[in-house]
Amino acid sequence: MATDTHIIKPKTRRAPTLYFIIMCKLVKGTLALGLALFILKLAGQDLSDAFDRLLHWFHLDPEGHFFSEVGAKLDTVTPANVRWVGIVTVLYSLISLVEAVGLMFRAPWAGWLAIGESAFFIPIEVRELVVRPHGFVLAVLALNVLIVWYLFANRSWLFRHHH
Numbered sequence: 609m610a611t612d613t614h615i616i617k618p619k620t621r622r623a624p625t626l627y628f629i630i631m632c633k634l635v636k637g638t639l640a641l642g643l644a645l646f647i648l649k650l651a652g653q654d655l656s657d658a659f660d661r662l663l664h665w666f667h668l669d670p671e672g673h674f675f676s677e678v679g680a681k682l683d684t685v686t687p688a689n690v691r692w693v694g695i696v697t698v699l700y701s702l703i704s705l706v707e708a709v710g711l712m713f714r715a716p717w718a719g720w721l722a723i724g725e726s727a728f729f730i731p732i733e734v735r736e737l738v739v740r741p742h743g744f745v746l747a748v749l750a751l752n753v754l755i756v757w758y759l760f761a762n763r764s765w766l767f768r769h770h771h
Contacts, residue, residue, distance in 0.1 A: 625758050626766060629722065630711045632751065637704030644697035651690040655682040716767040719759050726755040 650658055656679050663670045670679065703725060710718020733749040736742070759766070 621765060623762075623766060625754075626711060626714075626762075629755055629758070630708050632755075633704050633708035633711065633722065637701045637708060640697055640701035640704060644694050644701055647690060647697060648694035651687050651694060655685055655690070714767050716763070719763050719767045723756050723759050726752040726759075730756070 659675075659679055659682055660670050663675060668675065670676070703721070707718055707722045707725065711722060730749065730752050733745055733752065736745045737749065
């Protein structure tokens with residue numbers, strides 16, 4: 609007599625907020641990687657000339673006060689500094705992408721990585737709001753506080769360790 613045995617897997621609860629966090633991490637990681645590749649491409653170029661081409665492409669006046677100051681500051685940036693910024697941006701983008709993939713698989717280490725990475729920026733964003741209040745910074749701060757709170761408060765059911 610054959611017995612009908614079924615393996616019952618624990619059901620993973622839906623977590624729309626977690627999916628939103630994953631999407632944010634994927635978008636941030638992808639945009640940062642694109643920016644990093646753009647920065648690394650600029651490493652061997654004359655930054656002032658590249659900035660002027662960008663302004664002309666957007667039909668902006670490069671002789672304006674703000675753009676003139678930015679152009680003057682770009683003259684002080686060395687190719688080595690540009691490469692370092694590009695490399696650091698690549699690393700940061702990879703961290704965001706690894707976080708997203710880890711969160712997709714609900715890996716406990718990914719939850720802690722996302723909590724730590726998001727919490728790291730909270731004091732910086734608070735300081736920026738005190739110095740120069742801006743709606744975008746407030747939105748990023750609110751998002752990081754939400755990520756830290758949600759992942760920490762729900763870590764026991766979001767990231768169950770299955771053997």
